[in-house]
Amino acid sequence: MSDGGFVRPVRTEVNRGFWEGxxxxxxxxxxxxxxxxxxxxxxxxxPRCLDAEWTWQPVSGRGEVLSYVVVHQRYHPAxxxxxxxxxxxxxxDEGPRLISNVLPLSGAxxxxxxxxxxxxxxxxxxxxxxxxxxxxxxxxxxxx
Amino acid sequence: xxxxxxxxxxxxxxxxxxxxxxxxxSLAAEAFVAALDDAGLRRENVDGLLTMPGTKSPEGxxxxxxxxxxxxxxxxITGSLSMGGATAGVLIQQAALAIDAxxxxxxxxxxxxxxxxxxxxxxxxxxxxxxxxxxWGMFGNAANSAFGAQRHMARYGTTSEQLGWVxxxxxxxxxxxxxxxxxxxxxxxxxxxxxxxxxxxxxxxCCIISDGAVAVIVTSPERARDARSAPxxxxxMGQGHTLEKLGRPDWWYLPHQADCVSDxxxxxxxxPADIDVAQLYDNFTISVLFWLEHAGFCAPGEAGPFVEGGxxxxxxxxxxxxxxxxxxSESYMQGWLxxxxxxxxxxxxxxxxxxxxxxxxxxxxxxxxxxxxxxxxLGGTA
Numbered sequence: 001m002s003d004g005g006f007v008r009p010v011r012t013e014v015n016r017g018f019w020e021g022x023x024x025x026x027x028x029x030x031x032x033x034x035x036x037x038x039x040x041x042x043x044x045x046x047p048r049c050l051d052a053e054w055t056w057q058p059v060s061g062r063g064e065v066l067s068y069v070v071v072h073q074r075y076h077p078a079x080x081x082x083x084x085x086x087x088x089x090x091x092x093d094e095g096p097r098l099i100s101n102v103l104p105l106s107g108a109x110x111x112x113x114x115x116x117x118x119x120x121x122x123x124x125x126x127x128x129x130x131x132x133x134x135x136x137x138x139x140x141x142x143x144x
Numbered sequence: 145x146x147x148x149x150x151x152x153x154x155x156x157x158x159x160x161x162x163x164x165x166x167x168x169x170s171l172a173a174e175a176f177v178a179a180l181d182d183a184g185l186r187r188e189n190v191d192g193l194l195t196m197p198g199t200k201s202p203e204g205x206x207x208x209x210x211x212x213x214x215x216x217x218x219x220x221i222t223g224s225l226s227m228g229g230a231t232a233g234v235l236i237q238q239a240a241l242a243i244d245a246x247x248x249x250x251x252x253x254x255x256x257x258x259x260x261x262x263x264x265x266x267x268x269x270x271x272x273x274x275x276x277x278x279x280w281g282m283f284g285n286a287a288n289s290a291f292g293a294q295r296h297m298a299r300y301g302t303t304s305e306q307l308g309w310v311x312x313x314x315x316x317x318x319x320x321x322x323x324x325x326x327x328x329x330x331x332x333x334x335x336x337x338x339x340x341x342x343x344x345x346x347x348x349x350c351c352i353i354s355d356g357a358v359a360v361i362v363t364s365p366e367r368a369r370d371a372r373s374a375p376x377x378x379x380x381m382g383q384g385h386t387l388e389k390l391g392r393p394d395w396w397y398l399p400h401q402a403d404c405v406s407d408x409x410x411x412x413x414x415x416p417a418d419i420d421v422a423q424l425y426d427n428f429t430i431s432v433l434f435w436l437e438h439a440g441f442c443a444p445g446e447a448g449p450f451v452e453g454g455x456x457x458x459x460x461x462x463x464x465x466x467x468x469x470x471x472x473s474e475s476y477m478q479g480w481l482x483x484x485x486x487x488x489x490x491x492x493x494x495x496x497x498x499x500x501x502x503x504x505x506x507x508x509x510x511x512x513x514x515x516x517x518x519x520x521x522l523g524g525t526a
Contacts, residue, residue, distance in 0.1 A: 007278035041275045067295040070343035075267040075283035087282045097390045112298035
């Protein structure tokens with residue numbers, strides 16, 4: 001993390017596979033070699049069975065919006081000129097949940113239960129996973 | 145009936161508001177002296193000190209050291225705990241258990257903060273150190289509760305106006321409390337037109353931020369009966385914690401709140417219908433709705449209609465809630481004043497905001513990234 005600038009992911013032995021996947025345009029989560037559980041956020045052991053062995057498992061990147069908010073308050077310098085922007089809680093089809101955004105960031109057309117698909121967005125030189133709506137489509141076509 | 149193996153014999157509250165010449169510990173000392181006076185105790189009677197560091201306390205987990213030195217206490221038991229809004233309840237529970245076990249006789253539980261003067265913004269990003277939610281612009285306490293509010297609205301049809309009735313009603317109660325910081329009445333229109341903080345939460349859905357301190361003296365029921373003020377017995381206690389966030393699909397709904405209240409009901413041998421007055425943790429208006437559902441005052445999804453119009457939750461209603469104004473309007477002491485108001489209601493000390501015949505009070509607290517929850521059921525003897 002940095003003061004004032006974009007909050008950057010800090011790559012560690014545990015999360016490196018996630019962010020390297022993002023660099024390559026693939027959303028991956030950890031799959032526990034003990035019990036098979038898919039997990040996010042990255043962790044050194046499985047919160048279900050406590051096994052310490054894992055592999056990186058590509059996921060479809062499809063899911064639904066469990067909930068969303070639109071931030072109006074200027075909490076952080078890197079985000080102050082972007083308010084209002086959305087933050088979403090996404091439930092991936094494969095199970096794990098993650099915090100992200102739906103593009104466009106200022107888009108007001110969000111709803112709980114909305115179908116979304118991952119995209120990879122450049123943020124100050126760092127690739128981050130975000131989502132776009134696939135409501136009303138089969139999700140197979142690229143937006144834009 | 146009820147557990148009743150420990151009691152609250154004194155409560156003390158410092159000045160509240162913006163107090164730029166004070167420190168968290170100078171305010172904590174002020175509250176401690178007031179609590180001793182309320183209980184009719186001398187400092188030498190206190191053999192336990194449990195503390196919660198304020199957001200502006202520099203000592204962190206070593207807070208008990210600095211405060212104990214300031215108060216001249218060399219206790220049999222001590223420690224500090226940071227569980228946000230659940231801490232008051234948890235520390236009082238630890239005090240009660242230590243007293244019941246004979247490890248201490250009279251325990252002071254103390255919190256002090258200068259969040260207002262110090263400019264605490266409650267804007268930290270959740271997540272892990274390396275995978276901060278700040279990467280996606282998710283900062284602060286309001287956003288976590290707003291996730292819950294948005295989903296409650298989508299699932300159950302809860303509206304922003306219904307949340308507004310919580311804000312309006314808490315302010316009505318604060319108007320009857322001379323010690324409340326925000327006493328000017330507000331309307332539903334004021335709520336609706338207040339600026340958006342994290343949609344769906346408006347400014348008037350959010351608690352205030354204050355300087356101040358609170359101390360609560362816990363002792364045996366026998367000792368409490370010798371105190372200057374009427375004793376209040378602890379009938380039931382409970383905790384519940386969902387320490388996983390994204391790991392739990394229902395994290396946003398705080399299932400641990402239901403666990404902590406049901407434990408307290410079981411210990412007290414009472415049910416929701418027995419509760420005369422409730423002090424429900426209200427960092428945001430939506431939190432009151434969650435507590436009403438989790439504490440069994442209404443079914444899941446029905447808290448919106450329950451609070452609409454404020455009729456049932458205001459003084460004179462079926463279940464008066466946050467009779468001193470709560471975190472939203474009285475002062476933001478992270479739930480400590482909820483305990484104080486519960487004690488005062490059960491002693492019959494509340495004047496124009498007194499709930500007639502209040503005999504049992506439910507007090508709840510909740511903190512961190514929605515993770516921690518505590519509950520006390522207090523019973524009056526006045």
